[in-house]
Amino acid sequence: MKLATWNVNSLSVRLPQLLAWLAEHPVDAIVLQETKLTDDKFPHAELEAAGYRAQWFGQRTYNGVALLSRTDSADIVRNIPGFDDEQARVIAGTVGGIRVIGAYFPNGQAPDSEKFVYKMRWLDALRAWVGSELAAHPRLVLLGDFNIAPEDRDVYDPVAWAGQIHCTPEEREQFRRLVGLGLHDAFRLFEQPPKSWSWWDYRNLAFRKNQGLRIDIVLVSEALKGRVGACSIDKTPRKNERPSDHAPVVVELAD
């Protein structure tokens, strides 16, 4: 089974690229972030024609997530139960016996901002809920745009980024606590090329200079750890014309 995550930064702009990528890289399921579409505008017919059933949850301008799968997904959950949130950030479903949780973590803007306070509250709520999901579904994958670079090796210039958003001790502690539920960073189960990033700022020729962060992450539960055959970042779509600023991340699970 192949799963993927991709922050598309506007699905209306990126739909042709998504369809092209799926045609070349058929996955069993993919979660999307930053669709930026209200539910009535979601392109489910185009995706259905490409062989993907969709569950989606969006809003105007910001955020918005989706779960696409070749087979039907079940037990869909939108956002974190019990956490009152106006922002569409989470979609979960069961696909092929695996609990798949796709998430668009808050950006947080700056460590001294209100948005950072919200990010911490959101992370607390996510961790509590994922804990209960794990208890109910031992075979679980949490993947998406985490907006956290877990370690210095996930940052092109750790000195410049020290204490900056995505790299604060508070965010990294949240990441460790999430992993502490009994999850594993699938990318780090394998030897990887150094300077592997999943996001490059549109500005400053960052992609050309390979100045990026690894903030798009796949966490797998203990029960799945031994079944992970590969995990990789596909940076080729970042070379497209009008690319998303994020690259898709793919994980392979043995049956």
Added chain:
DNA sequence: ATGTCACCTGGTAGGTGA
């Protein structure tokens, strides 16, 4: 080089968020 992109409001640009 603070060198971009997407989307909004409200208009022939400017603001916001990332």
